[in-house]
Amino acid sequence: MPESLAITKFSDLANPTRFLGLAARILPWMAGITAILFALGLYLTFSSEGDYQQGMTVRIMYVHVPAAWLSMMCYSVMAVSAIGTLVWRHPLADVSHKTAAPIGAAFTLIALATGSLWGKPMWGTWWVWDARLTSVFVLFLMYLGLIALNRAMDDPGKAARVSAVLILVGFVNIPIIKFSVDWWNTLHQPASVIRVDGPTIDKEFLWPLLIMAIAFTLLFFTLHIAAMRNEIWRRRVSAQRRMAARMAGQTPAKEA
């Protein structure tokens, strides 16, 4: 039964030590592949010809689109982890959505900043309040709010469960971002890569974009696993410090 085998594997990972072992094994590989893909993607980005209308600025797309895609995927990963926290009490799910929030905020910031840089020459303005831009900005604010909430609570377990509730409630924003360009008539262009009738974007732009998207996605997972590993270590250190402090209180008492 392959399915139950997969579930067993997944719950095996609930043991942080096993997760650390796996992370140590795959992290160098993931980092290496990410670096190669970035090198290839950036080479293709700069060797491809510019658009006849947009000129050089079209190259911003190769950073802007993957970052924007990741800002949404990161939130979806957090939402899945939040379900993991609330339903299965998976111990790593806590760590997962806590550490994903700053990474997601960073990618959202990149998407907003590059979009703004791109908007200045193309639309003639840094910022417009259209549906896509506004909803992504709201997503950015939600990431920051979640980080603030996580920092405000002392008990990591409680903070994880409470922010999981908030993540799931905030998930309503993701479909709004995705379909905002279809629902409202906006300045931002509608989807052109993932469509029912195939991509409307030219092959010359599609290949570098796809490679950059895969590179960004791998970068996210590399950073995420590394951040989870660091968080587990951080929790162990603080647990051992607490234990040491307790021991330190006991030893002189015995001597006296």
Add this chain to the structure above:
Amino acid sequence: MTALLLRDLKLSIRSGGGALIGVLFFMTVVAVIPFGVGPDLNLLSRIGPAIVWIGALLSALLGLDRMFQTDREDGSLDLLLMQEHPLVLTVLIKCLAHWLGNGLPLVIASPLLGLFMNMSEVAIGATMLTLLVGTPALTFIGAVGAAVAVALPRGGLLVSILVLPLAIPVLIFGVSASYAAVEDPAPFMPPFLILVAITMFFAVIGPIGAALALRNTAD
């Protein structure tokens, strides 16, 4: 359930500065605007619905952090958690009481502020109607934020930060419905119905989320 509703209502009215402070804050916010943008009556009547809506949104946020915190402080939150009724229903009742105590006064005060803003009668009526329909959504969204931050010693500011992004759709459709009533080409009903839909959506999501968060923050 009725007893809980009455108890919360009485608490919000009688305890020093629940509902009245909210209305006072609402009036202050709206009164500050003309100082900022200048006393141009034409401009004020044009931006009036938006100003009234933003003022209502801000004052609705003001009382949110007390929604569950007072109950937690005097221990009645634990009793609410332990009783046999589904917690979702209890939270829903508490939301209703909170809205009657804090949201409804804002709706009632809004026509007066509309007059200050030199808005036409139609605009005042439309703004009041949209506030009546939209402010419950703010309370339901706020309940999640209040439940999340209930255990925090200084959760008030955090509640506002967490709740405001989710409240933006309410603001968008509330204001656009108010404008649609005044300006001819835009129809009034579509944004108004979407506002109703948002309120009903959050009437389901809000109490469920708040109940979940309350169960998880309980020690």
